[in-house]
Amino acid sequence: MLMPKVKFTSALKRFFPSLSETKLEAGTVRTVLAKLEENYPGISSYIVDDAGQLRQHVNIFLRGELIKDRIHLSDEVKPNDEVLIFQALSGG
Template sequence: MITLQFTRHLFSFFPQLEGRVVQVEAQSVAEVVRALEALAPGIGFYLLDELGRVRTHVNIFVGPDRIRDRKTLSDRVQPGDTVWILQALSGG
C-alpha cells in the first residue's frame, strides 16, 4: 500500500481526507492520483491541469524525492512508500 500525506490546504476542499490514514494501491504516481480521485472526486483537477500535467504550484514527492515526470507522472512507487502532495512555496 502507498500512504498519502497532504498539505492541510487541501482538507478545506476535501474534508473527507482529513484525520484519517489514506492509503491506495498503485505502481506509479499517475495511479496514485487516479486512486485518490475515487476517494475524493474532483481532486485530480486540483492537482493536474487538463493535459494531465502537475499544476505549476503543486509539488508531489515520493519519500524525500520530488517527482521528475510532471507531465505524465510515470515516477514509480513501491509498497510502503509515502507520497506527499503539497503546495509549492512559490514565493511569499
C-alpha cells in the same frame, strides 16, 4: 498487504474536509492519483491541469524527493512508499 501512504497539505482540506492520510495501491504517481480521485471525486483537478500534467505550483514528493516526471507522472510508487502532496512555496 503493504500499500503506499498518501499524505496531503492541510490546504486541500478546505476543499475536501474529509481528506485524510490514505493508503492506495502501488503503481505510478498517475495511477495513485486516479485511485485518489475515486476516493475524493474532483481532487485530481486540484493537483493536475486539464492536460494531465502536475500543476506548476503543486509538488509531489516521493521517498522524500520531488517526483521527476511532472508531465506524465510516471514515477514508480512502491508498496512501502510515502507520497506527499503539497502546494509549492510560490504562486501567492
